[in-house]
Amino acid sequence: MSFEPKIIAFLCNWCSYRGADLAGTSRMKCAPNVRPIRVMCSGRVEPLLILKAFEAGADGVLILGCHPGDCHYLEGNYKTLRRVDLLKKMLSQLGIEDERLRLEWVSASEGERFVSITDKMTEQVRKLGPFPRRNGGNNG
């Protein structure tokens, strides 16, 4: 059986969740691998939540927020940008592939963009395979 990745997507309430909703109500076809979690703002997605998602079994984590300048709370998405950049640098040191974590901007009217981002990420993570684990559990 081919590997089906689990992708946790944090969608901000004001833009990206609505964008995803639009994709749904417009009956666009979209990879079913994405598990959306609605958050009030992409700025709510702390690095700890991202690592927790990986630890709990996610193969990829996608964060979608309002376009720069459009965040409902003014600067939440910029904060997310800084966090994700820094986290990516740290994850590469830990041997985690860059494609497993992605931050994109999707507005309420961009249903198609939502579909293309999620489809592309699903494809990339499918190629990478399951999230690698440190064999810490059983020593030796």
Next chain:
Amino acid sequence: MAKLKVALYWAASCGGCEIAQLAIGDKLLKLAEAADIVFWPVAIDAKYKDVEAMPDKSIDACLFNGAIRNSEQEHMAKMLREKSKIMIAYGSCAYEGCIPGLANLFNRQMIFERVYIETQSTDNKNNILPQTSCQVPEGELTLPEFYDTVKTLRQTVDVDYVIPGCPPEEKTTWLALEALIEGKLPPKGTVISHNAKAVCDDCPLKRDVKKIKKIYRNFNIIPEPEICLLEQGLLCQGIATRGGCGAPCPQANMPCTGCYGPVEGVIDQGAHFLSALASVIDSNDPEEIQRIIDDIPDPVGSFYRYSLPDSLLRGAIIR
């Protein structure tokens, strides 16, 4: 009142925890009044077989320092757990893996090759690596098995209390020992220190608006006295680190490197600090953000200096 029985042991550690225990000075005499020390390899001549012969739960408390990185340490942790009513993780290595835990950026093979073959000072023409067993004319020689991954004490046995620090400050050690002697230990699971809030809470340096445009390494600048080091661009982790030490490092112009572990309720100290740091970087421009971040050469070693084995990902993936 019958005297308490106390054991102290070391595993993967640097020896600093023993120094910290001795550093409580004349309070050691108070400890000796209240307790018999039945096992303490650094100071008294008791053997493993003496511990083996002790009945289960006959030791009242064991202060265990050091991480678990080989089979001997794991064996001793399990044996001392069985023999002790209370198991205390003493110091950062036992608590979160600490400096020995940074070995989780590699695996056994990489470490062996580096240590026994590659280093400039090594002369090992036959590329001999440690074996768990080897035959010599006199018979079989054995060595403990070196593990791929460093574990914390809590990942190995049930732990009742933690005394944080690399090494724990004298006052933190005594806070715990006094509670033990007086029978006033806090609820199981407590990380014992004078302050469960962040080091910043103990730190007298002045905070203004935390916003930074450039990150410096310690040798790059001489910080202004009396001003928060993080605001001066140094990676001071007081904001994500449990207090109780009294913030000696920032008061000596050295950024807090995080040795007291995460603040209460946080499960991953590195991610917590990373988050706080990203929040104070003063830029919304992707290229400028990248430039600022480029000045952090080793995020894992900086943010997880003491806690890589205890972090959510435990270490690096080696392919």
